[in-house]
Amino acid sequence: MASSPPIPEPLWAELSPAARAAVLTLVSTLEARIAALEARLNQNSSNSSIPPSANPPHAKPAPPKTPSGRPKGGQVGHPKAERVLLPPDVIVPLKPTRCRCCRHRLGGDDPEPLVHQVHEIPQIRPHVTEYRRHRLQCPECGTLTTAELPVEVDGGFGPRTQAVVALLGGSCRLGKRAISQVLADVCGMSISPAAVCALERKTAAALEPIAAEALTYTRSQPANVDETGWMEGVDRAWLWVAVTSLVTAFLIRLTRGRAAYDDLAGGSSSIKTTDRYGVYTHLQADQRPVCWAHLRRDFQAMIDRNNAGSKVGEELLIHADILFDQWNRVRDGTLTRRGFWSHYGSYLQAEVRALLDLGTKCGCLKTAGVCREILAVEASLWTFARVDGVEPTNNAAERALRHAVCWRKTSYRTDSEGGSRFVERILTVIASCRQQKRNVLSFLCDAVLAARAGTKPPSLLPQGA
16 A cells, blocks of 8 residues: 555545545555556567567667678578579570680580570460350250250359469458459459359368368377457457468367367367467366467566566566577577487576566566466476477467468458358468478369369378378
């Protein structure tokens, strides 16, 4: 409680002891509320889950990096980014006729001439196949019979057009009208926004078994899991993701609760790296590594509150930075996972536990609560150091969601359940193909062709899985 009267002394003296106690309690409550609002106002990407793009104008800029002394551009050992030479359609030989020094006439051939290629996109025009359905009258009964269209050409657009529409929407994040305009400008093809919607629905149906197979695979593998907000019509929804080393699966559900997680994980006992969101608390410590990138932001938030818990935050942040510095050596192969644990892990574990215990007793209620929350999952903080293939952060899932978040900001929502199915399935295909360095358009073409022909669809699973 406040030690000095919060109102003028003459008025304070007239108050009864009960009234004074009530005033002091109210003042303490309001001071705590003001502190909480100021902390919320000061949130940014360094001390919360706010993305850098949403930083407020007053957010502290990232500290400048220490100059490395190296020149700009590619460094020694970095693979050169060279344009791939393609098989030429036209070869134009260029030969000098005279010596550039003495002007003597030259002849012959260079067995290894220098190659300079010019890549050009040819003019694109639709390839139109016209089906002429004859109507013939029966000479016996007079009935008029019309020839049926082949099943695979129903709808008026070919499989490659359908695949390109899906790619422009899911990978390039274009809206229905923009896709229509691009196809008109680039390909000279007339296609309405309504036709774009119809093709996306067909693509979603074609990708259903492919996405289901990918989801089943991610359930059985160690994965990074995360979720972000979405909208389906007027309903609040969430986009969930599970990222393995070679396959990524997305789901959109109308809940952020346990039911949505169970749809994603399917009751699997494989390791799932997560943040500290409450829906993951049922997982065992050895099944749920907790993200240290989130922890580091929490430690920075303790410092930024500038109160009794700031010192604990500073010490915890130092230990988190030690962890990341040494883990970079594990990534580059100069330190083994076992070596990390034997030299740094046990020390860091003991120090972090002691600091969190100290934080629960500091004078800041918010910091104390965060420290108790972290201590409740303390065993999960160190799973990454003991299990091969597990990273100390959930960054893989956050990176996988970034493309979808950018799409959400321009499209705002999916209008229906069917739209959500298209989004989750096309995102699954795009992310998994990128991980495996497969051509997305070629995969989509194969999927659409298989669906139209009723044959086995292509698979996103790595070979041998």
